[in-house]
Amino acid sequence: MSSLYIFGNWKMSQSLEEAETFVQSWDVQPNPLVEAAVFPSFPHLQSIKTYATQKNIPLKVGAQDCSTQESGAYTSQVSAQMIQELALDYILLGHSECRQAGDNEESLAKKLALVSKTHLIPVFCVGESLAEREGQKLKSRLKQQLSIIQTYKEPFILAYEPVWAIGTGKVATPQEIQEVHDFLHQELQRTPLLGVLYGGSVKPENAAEILALNGVEGLLIGGASLEYESFKKILEIALKTKEST
Ligand code: PGA
Secondary structure (H helix, E strand, O other), X not given: OOOEEEEEEOOOOOOHHHHHHHHHOOOOOOOOOEEEEEEOOHHHHHHHHHHHHHOOOOEEEEEXXXXXXXXXXXXXXXXXXXXXXXXXXXXXXXOHHHHHOOOOHHHHHHHHHHHOOOOOEEEEEEOOOHHHHHOXXXXXXXXXXXXXXXXXXXXEXXXXXXXXXXXXXXXXXXXXXXXXXXXXXXXXXXOOEEEEEEEOOOOHHHHHHHHXXXXXXXXXXXXXXXXXXXXXXXXXXXXXXXXXX
16 A cells, blocks of 8 residues: 655745754654655755654655756756755655746756656646636646656656645645546556645645545645644644545
């Protein structure tokens, strides 16, 4: 039986002390039914990864992005290879906040090509804006975003995050999530897909309803993943969901 992925995207929201307090608080027993991961910002990655490894904490660690370039004179950039050197597990690619800052299909194809040379598993994010949804462009927009991951030969995770639901408190309805997850699974049938996550204003109060949906194999959580107790509650809900199926 595959596990549910419960992933916390910490964005640029925490100080080093807050990130370290989170992992130092960890008291969840390892369980093969639920896999937890967090995505701290670049300067915190090494500290969080080292602490989790040394203390045997069942928590995977991923980076939030990487450069389109392999190496060289690219001031401020961080390469996929540098991230791999930290022995991390995952890398987020195509998060809507990165897309708003300039990521597009061309840059993401370059990043994916570089990530494919590492052991990092991409968590590739897709999602439509409210204007695209209201303009009947939901599926065409998703198809466009999927086009570059459909040819990816290594295992990957997909995260569906409607842009209008991220950080807004507006969650997609179960019907909306179900419809898109069915569509995504259909589009990705012949790929080494590990699972499709939902993200966008997930919190302990709505996690059970979302995780109960068919084809939702986990959650990508922003705001509600910053506090350890709130993230832990979602992990417990995921475990209950998995145990009851
Ligand atoms: P949110 O963020 O849970 O705060 O809406 C989700 C994300 O951006 O991954």
